[in-house]
Amino acid sequence: MSVDIKIIRIGVIGFGTIGKYVVDGALAHDEFEVTAVFDPNLLSASAEFMSRPEYRRIRLMASVNELVSCERVDLVYIATPPASHIEYCRLALAQRKAVWCEKPLSVDLTAADKLVEEIEAAGVMSAVNLSLASSPILDKLLSLAEEVGHGEAQQVEMRFHYSQWPRHWQAAADWLSSREQGGFLREVFSHFVFLQHRLFGEMKLVKGQVTFAKEGCETYVMAEYLCGDLPVRVCGGIGGAAPDTNEWTLYTDRRAIRYSDWNKLSIGTQDSWNDIEIGQVGSAVSLQLDEVAKMMTGKPHKLASFREALAVQVVVEQTLNSSC
Template structure:
């Protein structure tokens, strides 16, 4: 049984707590949050609420620490866990400062500590199907790739509890929060993104981006990004790969379409449970020394550099 401790019980942290509490190979032993924590669900009756992150990481029964706090504190808590020789599973981005993130990755590389970043597409069954679809596609056969995002408001309604940082430019914005997942997907399946030009607009001074347009290339493949906040309509999260013979349309983190005759055909997807549960199963593999699909800190750093370069240049 893998003993998990959680730092940060916001929207995602609570999701991880719920998923871990029901996982057959994981036991949540402790949690910590800056806000007052009351665990009333009977499923959490054995979970200890610690008074500090220091006390949590120093516990002898903790194997791995999950860090789900706002981004500005990720590196701080990672170093705290490293000081205590605890394995780490952290939310992205690694930090809000690239140099701070690089220093963290370098320290991890010099350690023997197991570590991974919670980029959930890493273990997605949909992405596994995309990998199979792309197995016979060489990069030279790809004509172009599109990233498309739209949200009627930001942050999204279900993230309202984190609006105090998600709507601000220091840590928030949809580029860091959502685009980063698709950058990870693109880099793992196709290759690195080189920024050519970009335009970013901010509707209100002091708040996160509301419009983004950018052009990239990957191995001479044209890659286009467009993202918009505002206007009635459903959330849109699309990654589309165009080739002459077969195109792939991945949307909403769970939907997949393929075009082989100039029209999109929905693909049946075998969803093997909640993404948080599948990620936790990969955490178990990592802790047991088995091959796993989780994103490495090195991969997450590459993602962060792509996002931050766009924000700086835009």
């Protein structure tokens, strides 16, 4: 069921780094109006929030229930830590609101599986914010992977490294360093699992080794998977001064195709790596909002479904538990 209105009214639960990013992106998008926000941290800072000219027309809600039941909200965007996602999705679902949820979908696979069944049975518009879904990077990789001239796929490698975790721009989000909800596998690796699933099908864990901080998230991972017959190897860690590494590489019998640093594509031969021109693209949030608008008006879109997000989370959680 699509929304037969010119402006899509969005209510946002959670006003941390990503929540603010989406609010600001929606305010700049001509198909959206941010009508409501709830974050418990804003309840004591409402005057400061409302003093921002761009936020003055946004209503600060006293609770999640008040936001999801508001008649001036067509779409509920959930930007809170993952342990709350299922509860908030269900509250929105009870009000027959469209749902756009942050990844990871949940840290409880059994509960997440049940939620996906409920959402599919209800038939409400829904998606999970795996941002590569709308990226031209994914479109280009799909094209490159299908070109015969690039050779037959032999293996995929993913590499991740962070000098600190959470990253400096996420320092206020303490939950990102917790074993229960955080870590780079849930926060970053999940994007690359989604990418791999869209390109080659679902990953199946073969074996994994994960090391955790004494009272925190993972600090090292080495794991192997299969996508059909295609081997996928993953290595990642935290610590040591160096630029962050976020890298996916497909090796074929003729060359290699690499995606790195969130916006860079390269073709590799035995002699060198050569960058591929992607062209001018919009910001990640504007591209996602374009696809959300399509979803809300009943048009075909590229957004990740809850079912796809669940498949991603199965890989992530199985990896985290592989050394237990």
